């Protein structure tokens with residue numbers, strides 16, 4: 001098995017942001033290699049940590065790194081089920097939670113998981129390998145319009161239609177089986193001069209297919225809402241996003257919890273009665289420092305938003 005290598009992004013900013021109490025109860029919705037969780041755990045004395053990941057290999061790696069103890073619970077599940085997960089573990093509320101979105105470097109580097117456009121492997125991209133939909137299904141069975149929309153929306157790829165047409169033309173001859181076959185088809189559909197220097201023509205399309213396969217954006221709004229609702233008063237929710245579509249969702253959900261009255265301005269008095277339920281810890285997202293950017297290029301697109309429950 002590939003070694004679990006992943007550099008945690010915005011680590012000290014998350015730890016500061018969580019304002020950890022040694023007796024508090026914390027959840028990490030995206031345990032990964034346990035980088036953030038191992039530091040959260042080191043701040044606890046009588047507190048508890050619940051670490052969730054939908055990838056069983058991440059659960060194995062993190063539990064090896066942090067160890068097994070009574071006050072740490074590892075859960076192989078989707079974080080969107082946070083309410084059930086807490087209920088099943090007799091936890092009534094959280095003093096803090098972290099969600100570090102996207103995939104880990106381990107998942108990308110481990111060629112057979114099929115996330116990488118530079119390593120040949122069967123088209124898979126499932127974070128949870130028991131999930132029914134794989135990248136193979138998206139690439140080989142989606143109708144052209146649906147495929148073009150996935151690539152355009154989730155990859156923010158202006159050549160989404162052209163790429164979808166090329167994929168459908170290729171798969172009419174034979175199914176597209178591997179990551180490199182797909183990467184070549186994308187490369188031939190994208191004008192070389194439109195690809196930013198140092199980037200790969202298949203980067204955006206692979207991101208789009210991965211988001212579709214794992215339902216990443218479809219589940220996010222509900223999950224962020226549920227995590228916030230699970231917080232105890234004073235509890236904090238930290239969310240790290242890696243692209244604008246995710247950040248937009250988090251920003252809007254947080255803004256909604258942090259805002260009061262929504263009555264039209266011309267109303268003389270409030271009739272909606274809406275009160276803020278949360279307080280934004282920083283109005284603007286927190287970005288990686290120059291040092292972090294220099295040492296971990298993956299942090300380049302990271303944004304951290306933090307909200308505290310009132």
Ligand SMILES: C[S@@+](CC[C@H](N)C(=O)[O-])C[C@H]1O[C@@H](n2cnc3c(N)ncnc32)[C@H](O)[C@@H]1O
Pocket residue numbers: 006007008009029030031032033034035036037052053054055058077078079080100101102103104127
């Ligand atoms: C960026 S990594 C987390 C890295 C971790 N914070 C660390 O420092 O080691 C994201 C992890 O979240 C997991 N993940 C993504 N979406 C998930 C979901 N909906 N439910 C549970 N885990 C998810 C992925 O499998 C991956 O292991």
